[in-house]
Amino acid sequence: MSDAAIDPRSITPAHDGTDAEAMPVFAVERRILGVPVSVWPNILAPLAMGVLFLAGWEFMVRYKDIPPYVLPGPILVAKTLVADWDTLSTSLWITLRITFAALIAAVSIGVALAIIFTQSKWLDKSLLPYAIILQVTPVVSIAPLIIIWVGDINLSLLICAWIVAFFPILSSTIIGLNSVDHNLLNLFQIYGASRWQGLRYLRLPAAMPFFLSGLRIAGGLALIGAVVAEYVAGSGGSASGLAYRILEASYQLKIPRMFAALVMISLTGIAIFLVTSFVSHLALRRWHESALKREN
Amino acid sequence: MTTSAGAHSPALPVGGEAARPLISIKQITKQFANGTLAVRNVNLDLRQGEFVSLLGPSGCGKSTLLRLISGLSQPSAGVIDWPLNPHDTEGHAERDRDLGFVFQDPTLMPWSRAIGNVAMPLILKGMKKSEAHERSAEMLALVGLKGFENSFPRELSGGMKMRVSIARALVTRPRILLMDEPFAALDEITRHRLNDDLLELWWKNRFTAVFVTHSVFESVYLSQRIVVMAARPGRIMADLDVSAPYPRSETFRTSPIYADLCRLASDKLKEAIQA
Numbered sequence: 177m178s179d180a181a182i183d184p185r186s187i188t189p190a191h192d193g194t195d196a197e198a199m200p201v202f203a204v205e206r207r208i209l210g211v212p213v214s215v216w217p218n219i220l221a222p223l224a225m226g227v228l229f230l231a232g233w234e235f236m237v238r239y240k241d242i243p244p245y246v247l248p249g250p251i252l253v254a255k256t257l258v259a260d261w262d263t264l265s266t267s268l269w270i271t272l273r274i275t276f277a278a279l280i281a282a283v284s285i286g287v288a289l290a291i292i293f294t295q296s297k298w299l300d301k302s303l304l305p306y307a308i309i310l311q312v313t314p315v316v317s318i319a320p321l322i323i324i325w326v327g328d329i330n331l332s333l334l335i336c337a338w339i340v341a342f343f344p345i346l347s348s349t350i351i352g353l354n355s356v357d358h359n360l361l362n363l364f365q366i367y368g369a370s371r372w373q374g375l376r377y378l379r380l381p382a383a384m385p386f387f388l389s390g391l392r393i394a395g396g397l398a399l400i401g402a403v404v405a406e407y408v409a410g411s412g413g414s415a416s417g418l419a420y421r422i423l424e425a426s427y428q429l430k431i432p433r434m435f436a437a438l439v440m441i442s443l444t445g446i447a448i449f450l451v452t453s454f455v456s457h458l459a460l461r462r463w464h465e466s467a468l469k470r471e472n
Numbered sequence: 473m474t475t476s477a478g479a480h481s482p483a484l485p486v487g488g489e490a491a492r493p494l495i496s497i498k499q500i501t502k503q504f505a506n507g508t509l510a511v512r513n514v515n516l517d518l519r520q521g522e523f524v525s526l527l528g529p530s531g532c533g534k535s536t537l538l539r540l541i542s543g544l545s546q547p548s549a550g551v552i553d554w555p556l557n558p559h560d561t562e563g564h565a566e567r568d569r570d571l572g573f574v575f576q577d578p579t580l581m582p583w584s585r586a587i588g589n590v591a592m593p594l595i596l597k598g599m600k601k602s603e604a605h606e607r608s609a610e611m612l613a614l615v616g617l618k619g620f621e622n623s624f625p626r627e628l629s630g631g632m633k634m635r636v637s638i639a640r641a642l643v644t645r646p647r648i649l650l651m652d653e654p655f656a657a658l659d660e661i662t663r664h665r666l667n668d669d670l671l672e673l674w675w676k677n678r679f680t681a682v683f684v685t686h687s688v689f690e691s692v693y694l695s696q697r698i699v700v701m702a703a704r705p706g707r708i709m710a711d712l713d714v715s716a717p718y719p720r721s722e723t724f725r726t727s728p729i730y731a732d733l734c735r736l737a738s739d740k741l742k743e744a745i746q747a
Contacts, residue, residue, distance in 0.1 A: 198629035198662070359579040362544050366573055367596045367644075377592065381583040463582045463624045 248432040253439060256432040264421060264433075268440050271417040274330065274402040275448070278337030282394050285338075286345030287387065291375065293346075294353040311343035315401055319408040333405045333417075340401030341394040348390030352383025385464050388456035395448040403441060492555040493517035494647060494680050495541060500550035502536055502706075509705035510536040513550075516699065516708065520556075520647065523674055523681040525691035525698045527737065529745050533706020534684045538650045541682065543567050572641030572649040572679070576656055578633035580625040580640075586612060587621040590640045597644070611639040616669060631662040635669075642673065648680040655690070667693055668721065675718060688741060692733045693720060700737070702744035709744040712737060 205212040211219070230250045236242070237249035244252055257264065289307070293300040319336045326332040356378050364374050406419030418437050425433040497516040503509050511533035518524060526534040539545045540552060554565035580589045587608050594604035609621055615635040625633055634654060641649055655663040671694060674681050685691050691698045692714060700710040716729050724730050 198631065200627065200629070357579060359575045359577065360581065362575075363573060363579065364596065365544060366542050366571065367593050368569055369596045373596055377595070378581070381581065384583065463584075463626055 245429050245431045248435055252432050253435040257436040257439065260433055260436060264418070264437060264440060267416055267418045267421045267437070268444065271399075271402055271406065271419070271441075272444065274333045274337055274406075274417065275398045275444075277334050278341050278402060279395060279398040281334065281338045282342035282345050282398060283391065286342045286390070286394075287349050290346050290349035290353055290383075293350055294379070295371070295375075300350075307343060307346055310339055315340050315404055316408060319405045322405075323409055329409055333402060333409060336405030336408075337398050337401030340404075341398035344390040344393040344397065345387065346390075348386045348393075349383050352386025353379045355386065356382045385456075385460055388452075388459060392449065392452045392456060395452045396445055399441070399445050399448060494520040494554065494556060496553040496555055497537075497541070498551045498553060500537075500540060500547045500552065502533070502540060502545065503548045511540075511706035514706070514708055518648070518680055518682065520680055521678045522697060523671075523683070523695045525683045525685055525695040526701060527685060527688065527691045527698050527741060528701030528706075528709075529686065529703050529741075531706070532701040532703040532744070534701055535652050536706065538573075538652050538682065538684055541648075542571060542573055542650055568647055570644040570646040572638075572644070572646040574634075574637050574641045574649070574651040574654045576653045578625065578630075578637040580633060580636055582625050585622050585624055586617060586628070586636050589625070589636055590643050593640060593644050608639070608643055611643045612636070614642075614673065615639045630658055631666060634658065634666060638670065638673070642677070642679070645677070646679060648682065649674075651681070651683045653684050653686065656685070656687075663690070670694070671718070671720060688734055688737045692730060692737055693725060698737055698740075700740045700744050702747045709747060710740040712740060 205214060207213065208216065234249040234251055237247060248256070289303075293304060315336050318339075319332070322335050323329065323332040326335065360378060361374070364378055369377070402417065403419045406417040407423065410417075410420040410423045418441050421437045422434050425431070425437065495518040497514055497518075500511060500514045501509070502511045514533075514537065516537075526537060528534050536545070540547055552565075552567070554567050557566045557568070559565050581592070584592070587605055590608035590611055591601070591604040594607060595601065599607075612618065612621055615638055617632060617635050617639065620628065620632065625636070628636065637654070641651075655666050658666065667690065670681075681695075683691070683694055695714055698710075698712040698714060699708055700712065701707065702709045712733075714733055716724060716727075716733065
């Protein structure tokens, strides 16, 4: 045997002795304008569809001579958006403030409750059903009550939006905190890790992907919650968010303005989704399966 | 019980401790809540520095035995004694906190780089991060992963992940390393390499190695002593002495002694399966 001459003990273990050649290969893609080639269709296809749809809409409005108070064409909506920008942007700012305040409250209270629930089985058992009740009760039906009880209109809107947004954060974080590899828990037990160490080094990082997917849902829901609550409060007349602008425009039959406000709400929702998705991508790109692209 | 502390044993216990094993398993029985007898009346002494394989069919309680030694589960009856450690007033020995455990899966934290995974046991003991990382880098170099300190587990191959796992188990410089079929999921070439590297680590560091496997060849190649177990209920059938000298290498794999030992272990395993 030729290997008789070589004593494996005389060589240090494996500079090359690892099966390094079996390392996974990650795709390195060509980029155009900083965006990977394979992502471009995801941008271009819906964009083309949107343009096609808007063109068809404008054409129908002109061809059938539909009056603007029934259905304004997209060009008129865009013009209104520009013309009424001052009023609308002020309202957008108000709605956004409520949305983000609610989202921040949802994240902090949702994560805190999730941690408490996973630390104590009894608190989990006794409080989780009420969190679910809060979630399944339509916010429209409790918004008037909250507005009456709380008095301060901004705070009531915040509470309504929070109620809608916090549950996805709570439930996904609970699942995440409980989804730790059982053997890793065993390992921490062997090394005598404290509860706090287990939380900090194991459960919280493991919960990250779950929390982030909850956050993406909660972002959109916070906006919806804020808008719905504004609708309810709007009849009280003291709010001036985007929903109130829509109500106001509909009373005055300013349909193009209704559409303009609607477009702003939709764009805001899309922007929130993109931002939360981007945050999630940044947080997970190095380690999580969902953020990796394999060469096969 | 036969003794394997032959002339070639690299890890003779020092001086007067020779008579006392590192771990003494006495009349251990483990019954699960569903009534299954995982192990019954098992007696086993593990001497300091020896390499022991637990060989047996699935369900023979070899993994259960590892969990009992590590303290992850408690015996239904019997005692696991650590004769060298301090005992409390009731005669219970303190078990080593510093024990290495390698699972069948690498069991790495996917969000943490290789160095962070290896450093975790030290961090949990309250070591400063800079010091823990320094020691972990040394350990990673010892398992052949110099230059991969900052790789995430997802970026490593199966064998490399297992190396990280071994480095993590050894970073606290434990007296005992428990391994639960660590290489079962790897391809044969990688497994052979890791076997050799594991032997070298053991040779240099002289920890007690307890290696659970269902492979006759792996157990013969690695160990000084093979404990053959039978299932239902889990019990010890034979305690074989592997008297071949170390260092062992590819030449050993092709030698007649190796073939004889494999045949012997195979026969015992067959008996254990039929028992």
